Amino acid sequence: MEQVIDIVLLAFMVVVALAMIHLRNLFAVVMLSGIFSLLSAALFVVMDAVDVAFTEAAVGAGISTVLMLGTLALTAREESPRPRRHALLPLAVVTVTGAALIYGTLDMPHFGDPDAPIHQHVAPRYIVDSPREVGPPNMVTSVLASYRGYDTLGETTVIFTAGMGVMVLLGGLRSRRRKRRDPASPGSDTGETRP
């Protein structure tokens, strides 16, 4: 039964991905990418990875979609039409890469195999020792915040850096005030003809 749900969700994801490639209306593409995230969140729930599903639903389906819509408001709603030409080289590259990836999966352990290396490395230790060593009933929190505290610090720093980058690039902080006083400064690239 679980596998049927998996297959249905994965099939939906393929359909959504194909629709995203075909559509030229970027608003629809953004909405579909939100749906894609929500489908993968559902897939994670089926796999009992509720923490990941939660993050995917909140960040992927929620915030990313809103930020993409914000970007669309600043750019354009339609993708500019590209001249149709036969792209044989890219097609060959994609086919070969896809075939290599599928060939690579042949050697991988089966889906959900308890003997897979990933389940035999540190996972048993976390499962056996984390209630004694760390405490919280949610082992994901133990791993995320305690065993892998350095990684999470790095992730937080990445988010901080992203925020700073957007502020600097999109004229937060002081540069905005300067622009307001001098609207014809070289930094203002609004692309609008001013009255």
Next chain:
Amino acid sequence: MRTHSVLRTSTKLLMPPIMLFALYVQFHGDYGPGGGFQAGVIFAVAFILFTLIFGPARARRVAPEWVTTPMCALGVLLYAGVGVATMLLGGTYLDYNMLAHDPHHGQHLGILLVELGVGLTVWAVMVTIFLTFVERHAQREAAADPDAEEDGHA
């Protein structure tokens, strides 16, 4: 948005539960799914919803720049500071056992503080990015049409 009374009223009704749920996700992460990342995002969603309905100018009154900008750094500093504190207490970096006499209490306190740091940074960065985008848009609209109100809610 003045005329959309249904949207305005439902936003006002939705905001407290969203924020309360974010706090629940933040502080209940030890016991159920969730943690700082998810909680920060959900808390930011409340502000984003507010901005969509009431405009960036009023949102900036609730989350002014002098709060959100330092908050981005404060979360990371809180996280890194916990590591420095455990070092000063005689342990290694981010060894929460040092924070209390009982290692379990120390771990609990350490995880709580660290997740709080993550939540603060994620919330502040999400609100900052969104408001920067929206303000930029409002600025452009104002540049294209000088008679229009800049904040969009009037």
